[in-house]
Amino acid sequence: MSVTDEKTMLKAFDRFDQQALERAMDMARETLDIEVDAMHALQRRLLGDDSVGKAVGLLLACGGRVVVSGIGKSGHIGRKIAATLASTGTPAMFVHPAEAAHGDLGMVTAQDAFIAISNSGETAELMSILPIIKRMGAPLIAMTGNPKSSLALLADVHLDVSVAKEACPLNLAPTASTTVTLALGDALAVALLDARGFKEEDFARSHPGGALGRRLLTHVRDVMRSGEAVPRVLADVPLATALLEITQKGMGMTAVVDEAGHPIGVFTDGDLRRLIERVQDFTKIVIRDVMHANPRRVRPEQLAVDAVHVMEENRINQMLVVDDEDRLVGALHIHDLTRAKVI
Template sequence: MLKQFDPNITRRAMQLARETLEIEADAVRALQVRLESDDSVGHAVGLLLACGGRVVVSGIGKSGHIARKIAATLSSTGTPAMFVHPAEAAHGDLGMVTAQDAFIAISNSGETSELMSILPIVKRMGAPLIAMTGNPGSSLALLADVHLDVSVAKEACPLNLAPTASTTVTLALGDALAVALLDARGFREEDFARSHPGGALGRRLLTHVRDVMRSGAAVPMVAADVSLSRALLEITEKGMGMTAIVDADQRPIGVFTDGDLRRLIERVQDFSKVAIRDVMHADPRRVHPDQLAVDAVAIMEQYRINQMLVVDADERLVGALHIHDLTRAKVI
């Protein structure tokens, strides 16, 4: 049973929730206005595009969590990136950073000691330094090649202490950098799919018909001169709910399905006297092995069919595809 809370507590919670969203939305809008007269983001994108190595993102505490997310977003959108913890960097992990990399340091105060202890070394390496701080006059901001101002009027925390609005603004600006970079790099859906092969988009854009089709002896097919009875045996044995009808060169000239059989039962009594060529559907829908599986799905949906034939460049039958094959492959 759901526990009943004091109505006053509930009302207060709802009020704070609305205020939090309003404060954070106002902070993002203020950042947007600030960027209209500030070309620092353009300079930062230029440095990151020119980077011959990786983008190293670093921060500690809540800024560290935001840094991890920004690095992950950059990596998945065409800009190789990694997170380095500043404390670990001071004890050896700085060896992962090279002069070919670009370094993004995140600190709301701009005075985080763990970051400030390693950044002079980063600068001596020659790696460009981009700072994201809420204090344009801070040590970090002054040390950076480009400073991105993520200051906020106030935190959403009622005590104005816990990083809330400031982390939201930093995260939003990190997303803005990633989007600007992916556009500048000409990053497309296919590129996104290659870095997300386990996701739904990856399966849709990386799975080809040849990866899921049935081939060889599993493909139901009969010659055009066989009886309907023989064709029905082929349909039963192969379990695809259909059979292809092929010519002497194994090019499909027709198809016969379970649905065709149900409609035929109403008007034919003796199947042994019926040739399959007389009841087949001529010129069946077909795809090629190198087409994306999602293209086959689109054709099936358009024509409301559950099976398709797969042919090679010479239009010879090389496979068959059932809607269940696409479902199992999680293309749909």
């Protein structure tokens, strides 16, 4: 934190006396206590009925998408629930109820499942479109804080997200109620994820721009150097020739191959430094005599993250890439993996 920022923060604190600060801390703690209590109450309700199981069954049977809808704070929560469902193997989207009443309802089909979120269960914008949803034959799941509300009674499955009170001291601003609704949405998504057998690889396919996506979708062939960029020399060449190849290709090493192109060794910058410590005359050295035999290999179709593991375990910065017949087809440097953000 800069000196200026620290001074600004201290001035802000100076505006409050100690009693006001203590009250602020008490309010923060009470908010968390209320929301934790609301979560525990939700958990007890879930253990007491089978509504979540029924909802999961409807969503699993859905041949289309899960359409989530709500307005105001419920709408914000609905968007997050739809996003979580979509990223964990359940195709989903959010539709604003007011927009749905003016054309966006055309996005919904009879093959979809509809999740309507309203704490009161009486939201006018939602209630105006739900009769059409019902006539379509799309299953309706309601998430409300009032089991006797119009929305709850209209739904095929009602999920009770009622709370004893909001964390807001006026008991007005949606706080505890939105927290339990969001948590229940996460519970549905995770239950569906497990039921569908959703794996890390599936998650990566829907998150190609994220770190996990890069780790699980990037293969060695995507980042390896190939063709003339791969340093290689035959086993009987002088050390000077190998050093020239290392310098020209800029990988800090060269592969040593036989006449058929199979790698039989590797020589690195580190090997050269260690050689200098014990050898004075390099002119008569053949690369076969100073190379490391049986170098580490990886195949093009393997995940790049597997190559990272091998490099880390063996404390090496380069690896050779071979085909099914053990012929040299590429090379990897740790910097290549860093640039590809696999590491």
